Amino acid sequence: MLDRTAGPETELTGAALREAKRALRAQVIAARDALDPAYRVTASQLICARVEALPSFAAARVVLVTLPFGSEWDTRPLAQSALASAKTLVVPRVNSATRMLELHAIGDIAADATPGFHDIPEPLPTMPRIDAATIDWVLVPGVAFNAQGYRLGYGGGFYDRLMTTLKPTAARIAGAFDAQIAPRIPAAAHDLRVDLIVTESRILPGVRQE
Secondary structure, eight states: OOOOOOOOSOOOOHHHHHHHHHHHHHHHHHHHHTSOHHHHHHHHHHHHHHHHTOHHHHHOSEEEOOOOOTTSOOOHHHHHHHHHTTOEEEEEEEETTTTEEEEEEOSOHHHHEEEOGGGOEEEOTTSOBOOGGGOOEEEOOOSEEOTTOBEEOOSSOHHHHHHTTSOTTSEEEEEOOGGGBOSOOOOOTTOOBOSEEEOSSOEEOTTOOO
16 A cells, blocks of 8 residues: 655644644745736646546546636546546535535536535535545645645645545545645645646656656
8 A cells, every 4th residue: 555644744743833834825825826817727728638648537437526716727627528538526515514525426517516615616415425435536636735745735634534535546636736836845744645746847746656
């Protein structure tokens, strides 16, 4: 089984670690927000094409994709590609009471999803529930990443908790703009890592390379 928890990336702990994460999160989100909208469109297309070409995506039958919000790269063409390839497209929905992500299959991005938690597009609660153990490929969102596969999320811990429920063989792939790649990510030993990070210009190997 792959060791996705090797580290830590930093020796910071407690309040110092939380502050380092907060500062980097604010810095990277500001840089992402500052990208020209036309550039975000073109870069999103390039990221999508690179992800679609991954052997793990081609082989996957059940894929988990988070739909975009704010200045994130546009994952919708990738989600549409999954549907066109007869894959089961799964989208997460936040359960605020349990602080967990509930997984639902959707068949129509426009009709089956609506703005939900923090205005992030989420599946309608009536869409079929999917067991996390059936997922064999996941697009992991995040604010920042580095070449060692470390990830900085939005601070809610939703994906950290979700990824512990996935089967060990499930591919964990991140997409991000080049502006979201950092030399170091403040992380603890228990923070999970991703297998690959795909940007508009390159593929970073993370934990493993295809």
